[in-house]
Amino acid sequence: MTGSKTSAMFVTLEGGEGAGKSTSRDFIVSMLEEYDVPFIQTREPGGTPIGEALRELLLSKEGTAPSVTTELLMVFAARAQHLHEVIEPALREGKWVLCDRFTDATYAYQGFGRGSDLGEIEALEALVQRGRHPDLTLLFDINPQLGMARARQRAELDRFEQEELTFFEKVRNGYLSRAECNSRFKIIDASRSIDDVQDALREILKPFLDRTS
Numbered sequence: 001m002t003g004s005k006t007s008a009m010f011v012t013l014e015g016g017e018g019a020g021k022s023t024s025r026d027f028i029v030s031m032l033e034e035y036d037v038p039f040i041q042t043r044e045p046g047g048t049p050i051g052e053a054l055r056e057l058l059l060s061k062e063g064t065a066p067s068v069t070t071e072l073l074m075v076f077a078a079r080a081q082h083l084h085e086v087i088e089p090a091l092r093e094g095k096w097v098l099c100d101r102f103t104d105a106t107y108a109y110q111g112f113g114r115g116s117d118l119g120e121i122e123a124l125e126a127l128v129q130r131g132r133h134p135d136l137t138l139l140f141d142i143n144p145q146l147g148m149a150r151a152r153q154r155a156e157l158d159r160f161e162q163e164e165l166t167f168f169e170k171v172r173n174g175y176l177s178r179a180e181c182n183s184r185f186k187i188i189d190a191s192r193s194i195d196d197v198q199d200a201l202r203e204i205l206k207p208f209l210d211r212t213s
Contacts, residue, residue: 007212008091010132012102014175015140016168017161018150019190020197021100024140027198028098028205035209039096040086044078044105048085051078059160072110072121079103080128088132102134104178109160112174113167136208138201139179140190144168147190 011028013021025041032039045055054074058066066074079102090097103125110116144165151161179185186204188197 008094009096009136009208010087010091010099010134011096012099012104012134012137013140014101014104014108014137015190016142016144016147016172016175018147018154019140019142020150020194021140023194024138024188024197024201025098025100027201031202031205031209032096032098035212037096037209037212038094039098040090041098041100042082042086043100044082044102045075046078047082047087047099048078050081054078061162068110068114068116071114072106072116072124075106075110076124076128079106083129083132099134102137103129104134104137104139104175107178108171108174112177113163113171134184136204137179137182137185138204139175139185139187140197141172141176141187142190144172 013025013028015021029039029041044051045058046052054077058071058074087097087099103121106125107118107121111118111121148161148165148168176187179187188200188204190197192200
């Protein structure tokens with residue numbers, strides 16, 4: 001990340017439902033384009049044909065819901081393919097990778113939300129990622145009650161979005177717990193106006209982007 005427009009950087013966007021990650025992602029894309037930085041956009045679960053198929057199974061309200069362990073393994077199976085097929089090749093090519101959710105979401109949703117053993121998540125993380133972690137994580141923090149009110153206005157709710165409010169409170173606590181012990185996190189108050197959120201993003205990203213100029 002020093003001195004070249006081809007300096008690779010792995011940036012993840014995290015946060016609960018209705019936090020406005022999609023709108024913020026579009027703004028980040030406009031900044032990357034302004035600085036002429038090569039980049040890709042991707043998401044989890046998903047990002048590859050295998051990952052997207054698993055995503056559809058994970059989010060579908062039809063049929064039998066996967067068990068907690070099955071859900072966890074499906075998430076990491078999608079991630080393993082995502083890293084192999086998309087993320088690692090892009091980083092080797094010197095591109096920025098802008099990813100909507102990554103492993104912090106697994107700790108928040110499957111760990112804190114579902115109650116999966118955090119040690120088991122750590123073991124799967126070590127197996128699948130082999131030391132690969134984001135360089136910067138943007139956490140869009142919002143009160144779950146407000147976030148879910150926004151989500152209901154946006155579109156039909158998927159299987160995760162139909163959970164009780166207490167589930168999303170646990171998810172938020174999980175994210176904030178992760179942020180407390182990882183300096184790569186930058187917390188953004190997603191309850192603020194779009195202009196305020198974008199001002200915060202500009203302040204966070206500009207020093208990284210200036211290094212590519």
